Amino acid sequence: MRTDAAAEIKERLTAAQVAELYGFPPGRGGFIRCPFHAGDDHGSLKLYPGSKGWHCFGCGAGGSVIDFVMRLFGISFRQAVVRIDIDFGLGLDLTGRRGAPAERSALMEARRLEAQEKADAEDRYREIAREYRYWWDCKKYFAPSFAAAASQLHPLYAEAIKRLPVLQYMLDQAEQRIGR
Numbered sequence: 482m483r484t485d486a487a488a489e490i491k492e493r494l495t496a497a498q499v500a501e502l503y504g505f506p507p508g509r510g511g512f513i514r515c516p517f518h519a520g521d522d523h524g525s526l527k528l529y530p531g532s533k534g535w536h537c538f539g540c541g542a543g544g545s546v547i548d549f550v551m552r553l554f555g556i557s558f559r560q561a562v563v564r565i566d567i568d569f570g571l572g573l574d575l576t577g578r579r580g581a582p583a584e585r586s587a588l589m590e591a592r593r594l595e596a597q598e599k600a601d602a603e604d605r606y607r608e609i610a611r612e613y614r615y616w617w618d619c620k621k622y623f624a625p626s627f628a629a630a631a632s633q634l635h636p637l638y639a640e641a642i643k644r645l646p647v648l649q650y651m652l653d654q655a656e657q658r659i660g661r
């Protein structure tokens with residue numbers, strides 16, 4: 482939700498307009514009976530002009546027009562902004578492309594983690610590729626020039642034969658993780 486949607490509401494709607502739409506028409510001097518404390522027969526809640534909001538001299542409640550709607554319906558800030566936008570037909574931009582600060586930082590954290598995972602996967606891929614290359618060279622360099630018994634094989638050649646299929650598999654897995 483764009484934070485300036487809330488600012489626009491406070492700018493465009495007076496406390497009197499909002500209170501009246503929801504069933505509390507202001508009396509003399511801009512007072513209404515307070516819906517937030519019981520037994521307010523005389524009307525202790527003052528609705529201020531412009532964007533100054535409201536204040537109840539009986540219970541001390543007060544705030545912006547958004548606070549009024551939040552309290553009246555027991556809804557969240559975001560819900561109140563949406564409700565006011567609909568009820569007054571304001572046509573505000575509530576797409577939330579920019580996001581609230583909490584949503585923004587969560588998104589940034591997710592992006593950071595994603596980038597970190599990708600970097601780790603690439604490091605891992607390079608590491609496995611290096612090892613694969615080493616054993617591939619061993620296999621080539623120490624390959625017997627004639628058919629030899631297992632006991633006569635160069636130890637690095639024997640080791641390479643054992644390791645290369647495993648490394649090949651690990652390399653394929655690592656490749657898939659970095660999307661190659």
Ligand SMILES: [Zn+2]
Nearest residue numbers: 515518537540
């Ligand atoms: Zn009150």
